[in-house]
Amino acid sequence: MAPAHYSLLFCIHDEPGLTGAEAARRLNVTPQAVASLVTRLEGRGQLERRQHALHRHVQELHLTGAGREAFGSASRVVADIERRVVERLGSDGTAQLTALLEQVVEAVREP
Structure with a gap:
C-alpha cells in the first residue's frame, strides 16, 4: 500500500466522516491530491462517500469493510x-529520532 493511501485511510479511520477538505488539511496536502486518492480508494472499494445529514452538498468519507481490512493489514x-526500529535504536536513539521527526513536521507546516 502506498504511504499516501495509508495516510488517508488512517485519517478516515481516526475520524470517520471527514470531508476531503478536512482530510487535506490534516495531511498537509491539496484538496485535489485528496480527491485523487479518494477516487482511487473508492475504486478499490476501500472508501465511500456519503452525503452529510444536514448539508447536502458536503460529502463525508468513510471506510468500507474492505478499507478497514486493508488499513488493519497495513x-x-x-x-x-x-x-524493529525501536529495537535497533534503543530508547535513547528512539527519543532522538522522535525529536528530529517532530522538528521536520514543524518545518513542513511552517508557511
Whole structure:
C-alpha cells in the first residue's frame, strides 16, 4: 500500500466522516491530491462517500469493510517496522529520532 493511501485511510479511520477538505488539511496536502486518492480508494472499494445529514452538498468519507481490512493489514506492517526500529535504536536513539521527526513536521507546516 502506498504511504499516501495509508495516510488517508488512517485519517478516515481516526475520524470517520471527514470531508476531503478536512482530510487535506490534516495531511498537509491539496484538496485535489485528496480527491485523487479518494477516487482511487473508492475504486478499490476501500472508501465511500456519503452525503452529510444536514448539508447536502458536503460529502463525508468513510471506510468500507474492505478499507478497514486493508488499513488493519497495513497497520500491522507499520507496527512491525516500528518495533524493529525501536529495537535497533534503543530508547535513547528512539527519543532522538522522535525529536528530529517532530522538528521536520514543524518545518513542513511552517508557511
